[in-house]
Amino acid sequence: MINKRIQKNSWCALLSVLCGLCLAACKSDGHANADEDTDTPPEAVQVVNYLPDTDLFPNPERGFYKQLNNTVALSEKTLRNYRNENMSLILRIYYLKEFRNAPIGDELLAQMNRDMDVLRRAGVKAILRFSYAEAIDEPDAPLEVILQHLEQVKPVLQQNKDVIAVLQAGFIGAWGEWYYTTNNLNNDRARKAVLDKILEVLPEGRCVQVRTPNYKRNYTGVREAIRPEEAFGAKAVARIGHHNDCFMASADDYGTYEDVAADKTYLAAEGLYVPMGGETCPPDGVDPADCVKAQSEMRTLHWSYLNQDYYRGVIDNWEVQGCMDDIVRDMGYRLVLQKGEYSAEHIPGSELSVAIRLQNVGYAPLFNPRNVELVLRSADGKTCYAVQLPDDPRTWQPGKTADLNAKAALPADLAPGDYKLYLFLPDPEPALHDRAEFAVRLANRGCWDEATGYNDLGVVIRVEVTGELPLSSSAVRFVRR
Secondary structure, X not given: OOOOOOOOOOOOXXXXXXXXXXXXXXXXXXXXXXXXXXXXXXXXXXXXXXXXOOOOOOOOOOEEEEEOOOOOOOOHHHHHHHHHXXXXXXXEEEEOHHHOXXXXXXXXXXXXXXXXXXXXXXXXXXXXXXXXXXXXXXXOOOHHHHHHHHHHHHHHHHHOHHHEEEEEOOOOOEOOOOOOOOOOOOOHHHHHHHHHHHHHHOOOOOOEEEOOHHHHHHHHOOOOOOOHXXXXXXXXXXXXXXXXXXXXXXXXXXOOOOOHHHHHHHHHHHOOOOOEEEEEOOOOOOOOOOHHHHHHHHHHHOOOEEEOOOOHHHHHHHHHHOOHHHHHHHOOOOEEEEEEEEEOOEOOOOEEEEEEEEEEOOOOOOOOOOOOEEEEEEOOXXXXXXXXXXXXXXXXXXXXXXXXXXXXXXXXXXOOEEEEEEEEOOOOOOOOOOOHHHOOXXXXXXXXXXXXXXXXXXXXXXXXXXXXXXXXXXXXXXXXX
């Protein structure tokens, strides 16, 4: 089977110099003007056509990651350096070897919370896993101990949901990969008991990943992949994703697949709604995955993340063959604005109409909840208003376009003047909402405001003192921040 080695920023920060540099930084002709199409009155709509960029940059919950076991102290400086290398994730494995037959010690539990604080300060999130063994011949723990330990880590998980990207099932067997076990846990009964407890202690809105497709199918009793109408809910089928820790390493990825074609079809459908990721292995019976195979597999199976350091014999190939930048760029989601249409006439209390088209050109969708907000900021940068839209970015699927259509009421006391309009995709968790490092950057030229995490839509919303416009009755309303 599996046999391998091992600050919060203010909404209204004074950014007038930065904001005033380019009125339409994202538009192909350099400025936002009225559409000249005879079908649309110029005075009614402003149209902006956006240019993509090919820059490499970090975005939350996607891309290459570094593995740091709990024997290595987390350093904020080191984590920030990872961000400078376009990484926003680490895999943090807590080895519980000292506690195979005892409760987890208070000091280790305290260390877990300290680690989460370091991650938070550094702008990084964790893929979490717990294990008792890092070699095939090392023991794991009895089931009753595992369940006790899960109850002990529940407060850590609940309190630090914001910086937990995903939890891997772990606990059973070497490396927590659910196979080699010294406590007779490689069976459906034991695996069900562990998953039941994980889903109980894991915060709502977070997923657990299992090591093979059949582990999920056997647990849920459902052979087919998750259906769209089941996605993002509280049921187990919507909260169990997949990690493959011998990706592209053999004909069946070291036992990951039982029926390769059927399992890949299943994972390709699952990957549109639950997280997919893992690491490569030393190839066994196959050539190391070249650029063509690697990119095709990750796009087909909708991969969001991959270990940068293991296995280097495979990953170095991609450097040599010249596709590494493409993989860094496209792993996970990559959102590109295409076109925006914005109402051109406004008075206090009237309606702002927005129609934005964007495309996800990455391998995968977003897999955790995320807000979609519009932000209006005054020309001097001192006053801003925001509105949260009902859209769910997790539905912006790879290879497809998505449309944002909104009619939002402007405040009745909005001061006349010019306002810049931004699209803001922040983390919904309060501790991270105003942190630019945890907001999603769009892949368009000149749109990113690194101080706030806003994406400049390249349009000015002009609000006149008065006019012949009706007041908006929309329940979607801008409020001052």
